[in-house]
Amino acid sequence: MLTATEWEVLALSVSIAGRAVLFALPLALIAGWLMARTRFPGRTLLDAVLHSSLFLPPVVVGLVLILLFGNDGPIGEMLARFGIRLIFTANGAALAAGVMAFPLMLRACRQAIEAVDPRIEAVADSLGAGFWDRTFSITLPLAAPGLIAAAVIGFAAALGEFGAVITFAANIPGETQTLALAIYAALQQPGGEAVALRLAGISFGVAIVALLSSEALLAYGRRRSGQ
Amino acid sequence: MISVVIHRTLGAFDLDVAFEGPADGVTVLFGPSGAGKSATLAAIAGSGAIDRGHVALGSRVLFDSATRVNVPQRARRIGWVFQDARLFPHLRVEANLRYGMRRASGVQRIDFDHVVGVLDIGHLLRRGVRDLSGGERQRVALGRALLSQPELLLLDEPLAALDGGRKAEVLAYIKRLKADFALPMLYVTHSPDEVHAVADHVVMLDHGRVVTTGPSTIVQGARIGATIVGHDEHGVLLRVPHGEAAPGTMLDLIVDR
Numbered sequence: 367m368l369t370a371t372e373w374e375v376l377a378l379s380v381s382i383a384g385r386a387v388l389f390a391l392p393l394a395l396i397a398g399w400l401m402a403r404t405r406f407p408g409r410t411l412l413d414a415v416l417h418s419s420l421f422l423p424p425v426v427v428g429l430v431l432i433l434l435f436g437n438d439g440p441i442g443e444m445l446a447r448f449g450i451r452l453i454f455t456a457n458g459a460a461l462a463a464g465v466m467a468f469p470l471m472l473r474a475c476r477q478a479i480e481a482v483d484p485r486i487e488a489v490a491d492s493l494g495a496g497f498w499d500r501t502f503s504i505t506l507p508l509a510a511p512g513l514i515a516a517a518v519i520g521f522a523a524a525l526g527e528f529g530a531v532i533t534f535a536a537n538i539p540g541e542t543q544t545l546a547l548a549i550y551a552a553l554q555q556p557g558g559e560a561v562a563l564r565l566a567g568i569s570f571g572v573a574i575v576a577l578l579s580s581e582a583l584l585a586y587g588r589r590r591s592g593q
Numbered sequence: 594m595i596s597v598v599i600h601r602t603l604g605a606f607d608l609d610v611a612f613e614g615p616a617d618g619v620t621v622l623f624g625p626s627g628a629g630k631s632a633t634l635a636a637i638a639g640s641g642a643i644d645r646g647h648v649a650l651g652s653r654v655l656f657d658s659a660t661r662v663n664v665p666q667r668a669r670r671i672g673w674v675f676q677d678a679r680l681f682p683h684l685r686v687e688a689n690l691r692y693g694m695r696r697a698s699g700v701q702r703i704d705f706d707h708v709v710g711v712l713d714i715g716h717l718l719r720r721g722v723r724d725l726s727g728g729e730r731q732r733v734a735l736g737r738a739l740l741s742q743p744e745l746l747l748l749d750e751p752l753a754a755l756d757g758g759r760k761a762e763v764l765a766y767i768k769r770l771k772a773d774f775a776l777p778m779l780y781v782t783h784s785p786d787e788v789h790a791v792a793d794h795v796v797m798l799d800h801g802r803v804v805t806t807g808p809s810t811i812v813q814g815a816r817i818g819a820t821i822v823g824h825d826e827h828g829v830l831l832r833v834p835h836g837e838a839a840p841g842t843m844l845d846l847i848v849d850r
Contacts, residue, residue, distance in 0.1 A: 483679075485675075485679055486679055486681065486682075488640060488666075489673070489675075489679045489681075490681070490692070491640075491666050491667050492638060492639075492640070492666055492667065492671065492672070492673045492741075493667075493672075493692050493693030493696060493737070493738075493741045494667045494668075494693055494696035494697060494698075494741060495667065495692075495696055496667060499696070503692075504681060507683045508682065508683055
């Protein structure tokens with residue numbers, strides 16, 4: 367059915383999008399909690415900065431990542447001392463995809479936290495549960511359906527990300543060439559339309575599988591949290 | 594014994610109450626909506642701010658503005674029951690009941706089986722909280738608060754969200770709690786019937802001030818539908834529905850202060 371190359375592209379895409387969600391979702395959750403539950407000076411500005419990748423051209427995001435995480439960038443140089451290189455690597459592709467998907471996950475996380483009744487948390491407080499205790503026993507379980515939705519949205523956005531990934535991580539087969547990038551590469555070849563079309567079909571299949579599994583997860587999460 | 598002195602200004606509303614309640618039995622905070630009853634409870638529980646004042650449970654000081662004592666809410670050992678039961682929707686009845694119990698430090702004076710027995714909720718333990726009736730939810734909320742091993746139980750209009758039949762059901766259980774557990778309770782309501790049913794001691798509030806305090810008989814007159822319309826150092830002025838009582842009757846009932 368699928369050729370070895372197609373399997374490789376598919377597996378790499380899922381792996382990169384998965385890693386993107388893995389690092390970006392916890393950050394989105396923390397930022398979402400701050401936005402939903404706290405008030406501090408500069409909050410609106412921080413919110414705008416956190417959403418910036420939504421409004422910037424993806425190429426610009428890729429450029430900023432090169433400047434920060436490239437071999438000569440401040441963070442890139444620091445990481446290089448620990449033998450970590452992000453530019454032109456699969457982890458770098460995950461970073462670029464995660465940064466692009468971050469605002470979507472942030473919004474979903476924020477809404478999930480906002481949907482938890484603070485009065486229920488106050489009851490937990492009066493019953494002796496401290497902040498971390500009630501966060502893990504009340505807030506997160508109740509927000510779980512929304513957090514699952516955030517992960518799915520982030521995964522889908524990371525899977526389809528093109529501009530920032532190709533700018534920061536380039537289009538290296540077997541390393542950073544995801545489905546979107548492979549389709550682009552195929553279209554650059556004379557007569558590559560058939561290959562591109564097959565890859566497009568695979569993308570469609572992944573989207574369907576992701577959507578169905580998210581529905582199942584959501585239904586499970588809603589049952590668990592009694593909503 | 595609970596002693597409370599609270600001064601707090603919140604916008605145009607000025608809360609200025611002081612009262613004492615017995616160590617055993619039910620003290621009812623009684624008064625119309627907006628009298629400051631719930632704000633007083635919140636301040637005692639530790640979730641509402643106090644500008645100046647003093648809150649103590651026996652010899653244990655929970656708040657004192659002069660010595661800058663302010664015990665955090667979760668360390669006050671105060672159980673709090675609301676008109677909407679506010680059960681944890683993702684936990685079963687038993688996990689709800691045990692939530693505060695597991696987190697209580699020290700001796701577990703109040704026993705799980707005892708509470709479940711008194712409130713007749715043994716058959717509900719495995720159930721999710723969504724399937725419960727209003728009365729059952731409130732009974733579970735009462736049990737959850739009791740099992741957190743509190744030294745004071747706050748009941749904030751616990752019957753207000755229930756219909757007539759359920760009110761009587763839950764009220765009967767509150768009376769059983771009162772008889773079975775030696776625990777002071779502060780009970781907020783604007784219903785004279787509930788005052789009559791549970792109160793040992795009454796603190797009547799209006800416009801953020803204590804109007805009068807005393808044994809429960811002083812508000813008997815309010816049972817016929819009287820509402821507080823004013824007060825001064827001489828007494829309380831009540832408006833009584835036409836034909837319910839002669840003015841003199843009402844005065845007899847409330848001058849005892």
